[in-house]
Amino acid sequence: MCVHPHTVEYDQCVREIAEYTREIASGRATAPTWLKRGMWLQQMSELAGAVRDYDRAEARAAELSLDELARLHNLRGVCYRRTLMSEQALRDLTRAVELRPERGLYWSNLGVARYFAGQIEPALADLNRSLELDDKNERTWETRAMCHQKLANHAQAVADFGRAFEIEGEALPLAYAQRAHSYLMLGCYDEAIADCDHGERLDSHEESFEIYRVRGVARYAQGDPDAALGDLSRAISLKSDFEELYLLRGLVYRALGDAAAAADDLTEYAKRHPTGAPQALAHIANMMHAFTPDENFIRESTRIYARGFVDGGIVLSASRRMPPADAA
Numbered sequence: 613m614c615v616h617p618h619t620v621e622y623d624q625c626v627r628e629i630a631e632y633t634r635e636i637a638s639g640r641a642t643a644p645t646w647l648k649r650g651m652w653l654q655q656m657s658e659l660a661g662a663v664r665d666y667d668r669a670e671a672r673a674a675e676l677s678l679d680e681l682a683r684l685h686n687l688r689g690v691c692y693r694r695t696l697m698s699e700q701a702l703r704d705l706t707r708a709v710e711l712r713p714e715r716g717l718y719w720s721n722l723g724v725a726r727y728f729a730g731q732i733e734p735a736l737a738d739l740n741r742s743l744e745l746d747d748k749n750e751r752t753w754e755t756r757a758m759c760h761q762k763l764a765n766h767a768q769a770v771a772d773f774g775r776a777f778e779i780e781g782e783a784l785p786l787a788y789a790q791r792a793h794s795y796l797m798l799g800c801y802d803e804a805i806a807d808c809d810h811g812e813r814l815d816s817h818e819e820s821f822e823i824y825r826v827r828g829v830a831r832y833a834q835g836d837p838d839a840a841l842g843d844l845s846r847a848i849s850l851k852s853d854f855e856e857l858y859l860l861r862g863l864v865y866r867a868l869g870d871a872a873a874a875a876d877d878l879t880e881y882a883k884r885h886p887t888g889a890p891q892a893l894a895h896i897a898n899m900m901h902a903f904t905p906d907e908n909f910i911r912e913s914t915r916i917y918a919r920g921f922v923d924g925g926i927v928l929s930a931s932r933r934m935p936p937a938d939a940a
Contacts, residue, residue: 614657621655628652643668643675647684659691666691682711686718689725698729709738716746724755732762750776754787757794766794785815789822796830804830821850825857832864840864855884859896 615621632649635641650665666688673681689704705722712718723738739756742749757772773791777783788811795804808827815823828843844861851857862877878896885892 615655625652625656629656643670643672644680645669646672647676647680650684651687654687654691659695663688663691678711682708682715682718685711686715686721690721693721693725693728698725701725702729714745716742716744716752717749719745720749720752720755723752723759727755727759732759735759736763748779750779750783753779754783754790758790761790761794764797766797769794770798782814785811785820786822787811788814789820789826792823792826792830796826796833799833801830801834805834818850821847821854821857824850825860828860828864832867837864837867841868853884855881855886858884 615625629649629652632641632645632652635645636649646665646669650662650669653659653665654662666684669676669684670681676684685704686708689701689708692698692701692704702722702725705718705725708718709715709722719738719742723735723742726732726735726738736756736759739752739759742752743756746752753772753776757769757776760766760769760772770791773787773794776787777791788807792804792807792811795801795807805827808823808830811820811823812827824843824847828840828847831837831843832840841861841864844857844864848854848857848861858877858881862874862881865871865874865877882889882892882896
């Protein structure tokens with residue numbers, strides 16, 4: 613829920629904020645005035661300012677209708693979720709659905725917040741309820757797909773991503789990498805590669821290292837380690853601080869018989885491992901001896917990818933239309 617400079621929507625936000633600011637300065641502001649300015653600030657991603665305005669509106673809650681109060685809790689909850697304040701987000705978004713349980717969007721936003729808080733099964737229940745009320749919100753389908761991924765329900769995840777893409781028309785590049793991950797887990801390597809190829813064509817700024825990570829694993833699984841090596845090297849060039857990419861590439865180098873390059877990458881993985889080098893080296897040694905190279909690679913890449921996308925790394929696909937005021 614944001615607008616960008618040098619757009620009609622951005623200019624509209626500036627005008628609306630200026631108008632409500634003048635009203636506030638005149639001393640005539642009511643609770644709805646604060647609420648509306650907060651909404652426009654939120655669309656410009658001025659989240660701290662939006663929360664302050666919502667707080668001021670809530671302090672005069674008697675001046676708000678039930679719909680306005682529910683909207684306030686929903687919007688403030690989204691601000692809290694976007695600033696990683698999960699407890700506050702869940703409190704506000706729960707209150708929004710209590711006040712207006714018939715609003716599918718409010719259930720969707722609650723489900724998104726629960727997903728990012730790690731409450732996967734409650735999130736799934738909220739998203740199911742949202743879809744019962746409104747099955748045209750692509751964000752809801754995408755988030756439910758990600759819940760299914762966390763629960764290893766990859767066939768359902770593929771179906772949900774497909775429905776989201778049908779509604780939206782064209783998703784963001786990372787969304788295709790996300791669906792490709794589920795195809796990969798299902799052993800549908802051609803489909804995984806096709807999704808990554810499509811995401812790569814859309815990713816004009818080359819920002820989504822996930823595209824190359826997933827495609828690299830799929831290409832290795834298809835017996836093309838040279839292509840896999842190229843993809844994983846590209847992923848590292850885009851996200852050099854992500855330690856597990858070195859593990860994946862090291863395993864590919866090992867399969868190609870380049871022991872020196874494999875050792876370099878696996879050493880880099882061990883140095884960067886969050887629990888320390890001894891644990892990382894023990895893990896690598898166990899993988900090297902317990903499985904054949906191919907089984908080892910697929911099993912390990914599956915474990916890595918099953919961690920899912922963390923908040924800040926994930927980009928929920930968003931409509932390119934001007935979002936409604938209550939959208940997350």
